[in-house]
Amino acid sequence: MEKITANFALDELIYSPTANRLGIDNTPDKEIKEKLIRLAKEILQPIRNKWGSAVVVTSAYRCEALNKAVGGSKTSQHRLGEAADIKVGSKAQNKALFNLIQKMVSNGELKVGQLIDEYGYSWVHVSLPRTNGKPNNQILHLK
Numbered sequence: 001m002e003k004i005t006a007n008f009a010l011d012e013l014i015y016s017p018t019a020n021r022l023g024i025d026n027t028p029d030k031e032i033k034e035k036l037i038r039l040a041k042e043i044l045q046p047i048r049n050k051w052g053s054a055v056v057v058t059s060a061y062r063c064e065a066l067n068k069a070v071g072g073s074k075t076s077q078h079r080l081g082e083a084a085d086i087k088v089g090s091k092a093q094n095k096a097l098f099n100l101i102q103k104m105v106s107n108g109e110l111k112v113g114q115l116i117d118e119y120g121y122s123w124v125h126v127s128l129p130r131t132n133g134k135p136n137n138q139i140l141h142l143k
């Protein structure tokens with residue numbers, strides 16, 4: 001598996017059990033591939049380095065059909081290869097990860113589009129800074 005940073009491979013950012021199950025081709029085009037590489041380099045690897053142990057990507061890129069299948073928002077940064085859902089273990093551990101990322105953002109160590117606690121720390125959504133005029137370093141909690 002081709003690594004794009006010390007701890008992340010492009011395949012991990014494309015792989016989707018749902019896409020496999022439904023026979024959806026989730027192959028990104030060149031532009032999206034470049035975004036995924038930036039996502040790994042600028043967001044995921046710095047988080048992994050700070051956290052100090054494995055960070056699992058549960059979903060990153062979603063083509064339109066896959067995004068529809070998982071009920072994702074039409075304007076989701078996942079569609080653009082700009083967002084990843086990550087987890088490290090239990091909700092308590094995911095909460096610790098979220099707090100660490102929040103600290104990195106407030107320190108200015110990391111610039112994100114959004115940092116979202118999804119459903120009581122079931123997982124953490126993190127994205128590249130947005131270029132569409134929407135606010136960056138936005139921190140949200142979804143119940």
Ligand SMILES: [Zn+2]
Binds near residue numbers: 078083084085125
């Ligand atoms: Zn997400």
